[in-house]
Amino acid sequence: MKEQCLIIAGEKSGEEHCLSFFDSIKANRPDCHFFGVGGNELAAKDMELLYHLKDFSSWGFSEVIGKIPFYIKAFNHIVDEVKKRNCKVAILIDFQDFNLRLAKKLQKEGVKVLYYVAPQAWAWKAYRAKVLEExxxxxFTIIPFEKKWFGDRGVQRVRSVAHPLWITYKDELESFKRDRSYSEISKEKRLLLLPGSRNFEVKNLLPDFVETVKTLRAKSNLKVGIVCSSNVDKNLYAPYLDSIDVIFDNEQLSEALKWGDCSIAASGTVTLATALFGLPTVVCYKSSFFNEFIYYTFITYDGPISLANIFRNKRIFPELVQEGCSPYTIAKAFDSLMGSKESYENIVDELKVVFDEVQGEHFDVGQYMSEVIKESYEN
Structure with a gap:
């Protein structure tokens, strides 16, 4: 019987997670056929795409609601394919609402589910721990305290893994001098803008970022760089690039993080990247009023939102959310980061702990998954 493995990587970040272990699985199970949801990079590695992640992913409650009919159809189609192919193992990556429902259905079909990147049930919907247990x-968890949190709630096999950003940048990080010294910052400070990798993020945040730059330049010398994502409509950047001195593409992210003295960034995985490279950061988030209403009405979590702060369970980086995010508040937060040697270097020291915690348990995730595939088809 030919080995089959379902993979659901419904967002670009999910594909990046998968790429961190996919080659290892293929090396260990070269005859296994992989199918499901992914992007161009997984397709280039011979994964059969039932759906492309660009059509599958969505962001925020309002966008998800509009795509419910599509998700129902896709869900049923994927389950049918699992049955038709007699697939015995599924790797479900993040994409919580869809993948948790799929996990329940697949478990009933006798499929072993490997769930990569635990849902943040500790923040809201704690009942999801029960779903995972069953x-x-x-x-697989990527935030240090999660292994114990889920284990205490009955999930029997929990493995803490290195965050994909550590895997991606390990060689660079190990050779990069992370001890940023305030005294070494030139008189012309280097500010890096990271307005996000989604259209709505850039649309909502970049105008405020550029207005902030104007305010800061009125007070001091400032050299400004930006990372432009290939996933974002170029027209959203175009009106603002005259205010930018250095333009990086997303393939040059690590180069940009080394270049900057500090950054202003959209909340997301990139804020962990800034932490790993020891770059003090102001974290910003803006979404629609509808999404804001849903969040404040139904979600009780009041902890930090950026990954560096979540790792340390304290607000190392200033966080500005919704109406609290404006050119005035961003400039004020920037001044709190860069205003003194003590404040700047205290943050840099805190980020060293994040660097240590992000590495997880030392084991080969792909080899572990390939053993599960092997056992499933031998039994």
Whole structure:
């Protein structure tokens, strides 16, 4: 019987997670056929795409609601394909609402579910821990405290893994001098803008970022760089590039992080990247009023939102959310980061702890998953 493995990587970040272990699985199980949801990079590695992630992903409650009919159809189609192919193992990556429902269905079909990147049930919807206990073969966590949190709630196999950003940038990080010294910052400070990798993020945040730059330049010398994502409509950047001195593309992210003295960034995975490279950052988030209403009405979590702060369970980086995010508040937060040697270097010291915690348990995730595939088809 030919080995089959379902993979659901419904967002670009999910594909990046998958790429961190996919080659290892293929090396260990070269005859296994992989199918499901992914992007161009997984397709280039011979994964069969039932759906492309660009059509599958969505952001925020309002966008998800509009795509419910599509998700129902896709859900049923994926389950049918699993049955038709007699697939015995599924790797479900993040994409919580869809993948948790799929995990329950697949478990009933006798499929072993490897769930990569635990949902943040500790922040909201704690009942999801019960779902995971009942449906998954192994849960993989990337935030240090999660292994114990889920284990205490009955999930039997929990493995703490290195965050994909550590895997991606390990060689660079190990050779990069992370001890940023305030005294070494030139008189012309280097500010890096990271307005996000989604259209709505850039549309909502970049105008405020550029207005902030104007305010800061009125007070001091400032050299400004930006990372432009290939996933974002170029027209959203065009009106603002005259205010930018250095333009990086997303393939040059690590170069940009080394270049900057500090950054202003959209909340997301990139804020962990800034932490790993020891770059003090102002974190910003803006979404629609509808999404804001849903969040404040139904979600009780009041902890930090950026990954560096979540890792340390304290607000190392200033966080500006919704109406609290404006050119005035961003400039004020920037001044709090860069205003003194003590404040700047205290943040840099805190980020060293994040660097240590992000590495997880030392084991080969792909080899572990390939063993589960092997066992499933031998039994």
């Amino acid at each position: 449906t998954v073969h192994t849960l």
